[in-house]
Amino acid sequence: MPAERPGTVLRGGQVLDVVAGTWRRADIGIADGVITDVITRVDDRPAEPGGTVRSAAVIDVTGRYLVPGLIDGHVHVTALSAELRDLERLPASYVHAHTARIMRGMLSRGFTSVRDMSGADHGHARAHREGLLPGPRLFICGHALSQTGGHSDMRLPGEDQPAASGTSCGIGVVADGVDAVRVAARTELRKGADHIKIMASGGVASPTDRIDSTQYSVPEITAVVQEAQAANRYVAAHAYTARAINRALRAGVRSIEHGNLLDQESLDLLGEHDAFLVPTLVTYWALKREGPDHGLSAASWAKVDDVLDHGLAALGRAHQAGVNLVYGSDLLGGMHRHQLQEFALRAQVQPVIDVIRSATVVAAELVGRAGTLGVLAPGAAADLLVLNADPLLDVDVLVDPDRHLDLVLQAGVVVHRRDQRTADGSAAPTSVGVASASAGTPSTGWSEPRSGAAGGSSSAR
Numbered sequence: 001m002p003a004e005r006p007g008t009v010l011r012g013g014q015v016l017d018v019v020a021g022t023w024r025r026a027d028i029g030i031a032d033g034v035i036t037d038v039i040t041r042v043d044d045r046p047a048e049p050g051g052t053v054r055s056a057a058v059i060d061v062t063g064r065y066l067v068p069g070l071i072d073g074h075v076h077v078t079a080l081s082a083e084l085r086d087l088e089r090l091p092a093s094y095v096h097a098h099t100a101r102i103m104r105g106m107l108s109r110g111f112t113s114v115r116d117m118s119g120a121d122h123g124h125a126r127a128h129r130e131g132l133l134p135g136p137r138l139f140i141c142g143h144a145l146s147q148t149g150g151h152s153d154m155r156l157p158g159e160d161q162p163a164a165s166g167t168s169c170g171i172g173v174v175a176d177g178v179d180a181v182r183v184a185a186r187t188e189l190r191k192g193a194d195h196i197k198i199m200a201s202g203g204v205a206s207p208t209d210r211i212d213s214t215q216y217s218v219p220e221i222t223a224v225v226q227e228a229q230a231a232n233r234y235v236a237a238h239a240y241t242a243r244a245i246n247r248a249l250r251a252g253v254r255s256i257e258h259g260n261l262l263d264q265e266s267l268d269l270l271g272e273h274d275a276f277l278v279p280t281l282v283t284y285w286a287l288k289r290e291g292p293d294h295g296l297s298a299a300s301w302a303k304v305d306d307v308l309d310h311g312l313a314a315l316g317r318a319h320q321a322g323v324n325l326v327y328g329s330d331l332l333g334g335m336h337r338h339q340l341q342e343f344a345l346r347a348q349v350q351p352v353i354d355v356i357r358s359a360t361v362v363a364a365e366l367v368g369r370a371g372t373l374g375v376l377a378p379g380a381a382a383d384l385l386v387l388n389a390d391p392l393l394d395v396d397v398l399v400d401p402d403r404h405l406d407l408v409l410q411a412g413v414v415v416h417r418r419d420q421r422t423a424d425g426s427a428a429p430t431s432v433g434v435a436s437a438s439a440g441t442p443s444t445g446w447s448e449p450r451s452g453a454a455g456g457s458s459s460a461r
Contacts (some may be wrong), residue, residue, distance in 0.1 A: 067113030069383030103135025
């Protein structure tokens with residue numbers, strides 16, 4: 001028989017089966033950062049954890065709602081300002097200090113994993129794995145690839161200095177021509193990229209391109225796709241217009257970022273290629289309201305309307321077409337705090353359970369972690385949220401963590417609790433082990449852990 005392992009049991013909560021969209025009252029056993037058991041309770045009797053968890057600390061979550069840890073499929077954890085040019089000029093030490101703050105804030109909102117879409121590098125990912133950088137686990141692309149004058153070329157029209165080389169804290173590297181983009185892709189892969197991002201159309205935050213432009217030639221896009229596939233990775237493309245989206249999909253790109261101006265052919269191609277669409281409605285919502293206050297230039301702010309009005313309609317069409325939809329926020333600067341508002345925006349055209357799926361099981365599939373992230377099931381990482389109300393009945397339960405998010409567990413460790421917030425509203429920077437959380441009485445109404453013969457679980461980030 002396998003040896004018994006000390007662990008944690010969350011007892012008596014309503015556990016969400018994300019795929020089925022149903023709740024069941026169950027006990028969840030955790031050991032070594034992994035869910036070992038999800039056992040349905042019968043006749044209100046506590047379930048006995050099976051598998052290898054016997055002696056355990058117990059957290060009574062009766063009357064609470066347990067959902068998988070959230071995955072944001074489009075973030076920039078280094079984006080301390082909406083003026084992305086700043087990142088190429090600021091000291092790396094200063095940018096990384098802000099990154100730590102931004103990541104703590106994301107974790108405190110329930111995002112236990114994020115896909116960074118340019119900015120974070122292998123050092124951030126390694127620091128998180130080693131427990132040096134609290135926050136969501138990172139899936140990184142390093143620097144995004146851009147053509148001259150593209151969405152990651154931050155030079156103003158009158159500036160003739162060389163473009164960003166990929167050695168600064170900027171979001172991108174400029175590479176032109178098939179050979180050059182192959183080298184750029186291989187460089188990011190060498191540095192640990194989980195995916196490669198290309199700029200396939202114009203964007204809001206870049207100073208010299210138009211939203212409706214296409215960027216990179218088809219041979220260049222194809223070359224990047226070939227390099228990613230050779231390394232068993234994939235390519236994500238920033239693309240707004242149908243023309244940019246469709247040529248990227250035909251070239252083998254796996255995920256389209258934004259996609260506000262898609263057409264029927266775009267929907268057909270997304271389905272045909274089993275590709276993913278990552279809308280980011282909240283960033284336009286926030287930029288329109290606050291962008292200039294957080295460093296967005298007047299020229300960039302003027303572009304917001306070009307994509308804002310079409311985003312919700314595009315999401316509704318994609319949902320009706322059955323496209324693989326992934327949750328994304330793409331927020332910058334002081335607007336990161338609106339990360340959960342994407343739930344409310346999407347709920348205007350999607351059932352709440354489908355929005356939750358976009359931030360759990362569908363996002364997990366995109367990052368290659370289906371079955372181990374985004375679900376509450378044996379063998380999955382013990383990433384979960386403890387809520388004090390049913391989010392399927394009221395999306396505000398997800399949007400307002402100050403009122404409703406009691407606990408966040410990441411790899412079986414309590415990394416945030418609602419009654420322990422820092423001055424900036426983010427999670428405290430040190431993790432609190434589940435079994436050692438008995439100091440003080442929480443204000444959230446659930447029972448404190450009761451330690452058995454053994455202590456809490458270890459983290460397996």
